[in-house]
Amino acid sequence: MGHPFRDVAIVGVHNTRQARVIEGHDSQSIAMEASLGAIADAGLHPRDIDGVVGGLASNFLYQSRIGPAWRSLSPLGIPAVLEAAMAIASGLATTVLVATGEAGSYRNHGSTAPWTRPTNEFVACYGMFTAAEFALMARRHMHMYGTTPQQMAHAAAVVRNNGSINPEAVYFGKGPFTAENVLASRMIADPFHLLECATTSEGGTALVLTSADRADDLAKDPVWLLGGGTDYYGPAYQHPPVWDLGGHRRSDLIAGNVGRKAAEEAFACAGLGPNEVDVCEFYDPFSFELIRQFEAYGFCGEGEGGEYVTSGVIEPGGRHPLTTDGGTMSFSHGGASVQLFQRLVRGVQQLRGECRSAQVVGAEVAMCTGGGSGALFTDVALLGKVRP
């Protein structure tokens, strides 16, 4: 059997301007701007689209009158792009737009952002939100392996410093930071200080996928989906975020290494391993998640992530440059779902060689991820320059 995504290419990506507040926009309008940007980036006409993923992309479907068209309301982020690819591979659609955006929905910052606060009856009454959920995972790892606040702060500083030199980042010019600077910021949920946490902002993002034969005629080189996987333990923020929470699939898979199965599947599909990854566009909701992912995906052994991220590999010029646009900590966290696509967008930009900062010279393989242990899910995608 050939590669499942051999005939599918990512041909368009676009981030709108990202900012703390984008005046004059709501989520629908900023998602439309992202959609048109990604279609233009691909060199396509809006009427070339015959499939969409996402509630806000449905607005594009409606306004452009491209219907009847294929539509999915897949969970946003990497699963949405995998589903778009499957739709093209199976012939249900030829050219699919995946888009989202958020603006105007979180302007009063008295409470943490609405997408960080679960409503479940077993957690909301205890003041849980994402930082606290992920902190419970981090604290357990510190207890088991001796992972230190300095190691976590270093990982956060590297990602934030990538954002500080990225003119497209919301926090452009904020930095550089040392691990000591990070540890000196105010505590949010121990062990996480302010500078170890995702930010909040507004913006839109979109991708366009099409079939390989169409991709050949377009202006930019296509980027290929080499493999992907999704690991879920159920709804986030209901069961306590227990590191040792296991399932029945395999005895070595637990919530603490969620994403391991997804990464194994992605690497197997691609015929690659961690050593072949040139850019690690890892999702960065909190500092510890960066350490955890290097362990979960097999870049280093269990409990070795803290030493791994401080060994010089994740900085620009290192073997595995990490989250090169500044991620959710500095580039943008544009709402409930926008940022879940932006590791993919950055991965595509890296493989095209068009990043305005922290371009990894000669990058051929990018690993893009979403989710995290505190949320009991992790999604993985491997992107490549060479058709599989």
Place this chain on the structure above:
Amino acid sequence: MTILRPQTGAIPLPIPGPISRPYWDGCRNGVLRFQRCLDCGSATHTPAQLCASCVSTNLEWADSCGRGEIYSFTVVWRPATPEFEIPYVPVIVTMEEGWWILANLIGCEHDAAEIGQKVEVEFHAVTGGTVLPYFRPLSQ
């Protein structure tokens, strides 16, 4: 130093559903309950229709002894909503019957939490008379 205590503000309250109602009824009566599988004997929490160990639907409510030990914790300084008084300390407790529960720690200084610390449940009425389980360190 701040001695941790139950929240007194207008925090979000649990709305029991058909599956979870016996749990919250137990809290109101000062009993911490969990589900025990009649087929395999395993404990399940949060309240469910399927046994987490063997997928049996043959679950019954059992009373916990209320004791366990801290599995993980965090000290929160940026409250989820302004109604929460800081600092507060979410803890995951491993109960003696072999199940995990999330709650807040009370009755000690905010920086006194330790993984492995023995704790026991204590019930407190919060706003509107809703009774929530909290955990307090067991004296040695």
